[in-house]
Amino acid sequence: MIGLILSAVIGITLGLIGGGGSIIALSILIYIIGIKTHQAIVMSLAVVGVVSLIGAGLHSQRGSVKLRAGILFSGVGMVGAYLGSHVTHQLSSIALLLSFSSLKMVIGVLLLMKRYTNQNTIALQSRSKLKEVLTSLIIGFLTGFLGVGGGLTIMPALMIFHGLSSKDAIGTSLLIVTAHCGAGMLGHLHYGNIDFRMLMLITIIAIDGTLIGTALSYRASLASLKKWFVVFVIAVALFITVKNYIALYKQLSN
Template sequence: MTVALAVVAGVLIGLSLGALGGGGSILAVPVLVYLLGQDAAQATTGSLVVVGVTAVIGAVTAHRSGNVRLGQGLVFGMVATGGAVLGAAMSTRVSGDVLLAAFAALMLVVGAMLVVKQVRGRRGRPTESDVPPTDDPIITFSPTFACHCPRALKILVTATVVGALTGFLGVGGGFVVVPALVLALGLQMRHAVGTSLVVIAVTSAVALAVRAGADVRPDWGAVLTLTVASALAAVVGARLAARIDTGKLQAAFTVLVLAVAVFMAARALPGLV
């Protein structure tokens, strides 16, 4: 029964990732906790495997399509490692109820962001994809030293936040990375989506390495089943993206995220009182 649940959940996560370009991995933790019976520490650790492997496969696919700026992704990911290490270390020092309550709050924020994005899209307001790209370097050393410090600070802060979210809650943080790559690095949206997968792969690997010494042992059979199902379904979802109405799928996904967030909050908050 556990294997069947993991396969079904993995397929749903993978399809949403492939068809929508991100976001589905945020469902990995609630799936691991409420469907597969793992505690918060096990789930947020196991989620890093699901997120990281799916990101690597997605990044390879995006790179073959020419949609990855590998150098910029690796640099952003390395900057984010500080936050990933800090977040992973902090996660081992808080209770499971705190982890799940924080995750529920994050899901509410993500759900709200998705709602705003859809409302703006319907009203024809500009989104991140409408920002004109720029190839101006942030720091140059020749012929003279120059620094675009506001952009550098934005990248530092955003990368640290992304790393901390990944390390603490086991999420990819693509909903933060993509706008940051567009606004701070001036990438076009298709490049930002592909490059964000590189960032997520780096931060997930670092956070998982830190957690490896924390004596947290997820049910690796369930985690690996979920990961394989998600990765395979993501490929199918990417192929279906051109044939289905992703707007309606995005709306359904938003409702699902908000519903799961409310459910998690209702389960976790009583434990904090």
């Protein structure tokens, strides 16, 4: 019951800052609801994908979704997401969660070190198409592999490669996350084993959260929110890392 209520936070986060839903979704699914890791990754992709689609629709009504940038960035990423989904099932639960938490900590630290301004645009630097393609491919692969939506890394990439404002980057990143999650889901469906009833309940509640988050995103100070959310992401990732290293130690000791 608590897990279902907390599912609203997934939507609020995605609607508010355009990313960060995956770490909340996976934490709720695994540590509160008790779903197995591989199944939780698939369900996280589904929830984050649907919620991101709703969020992108809401942001597009305010003119904050740039289709050209979204399509260009997500095209290659969808290929990466599909490929990544097949790697997931080759690893153990502990290996997946350690990979996930390590990635989140690295991204969190990099985002804290790299101060992206909340000005209307960010200086365009290194607008190389090759760099954009590689960035999209890597983010897409990680989405399919670990259930990482990638919104927190897609946004600065959009600001760098396409010169989008922070508001436009949020809306456009949600569109890209939707595409990546959809491609990743296609790869995972081959392996089956999804609790569709639980998935539907969580998704409906998360969608309600998206409505709240999107409305707040046009009133809140995004720079401050992102900073504190990144700190939260690092803290949760650290918790997952410690918990799984303990589990690994116990496993090796037996």
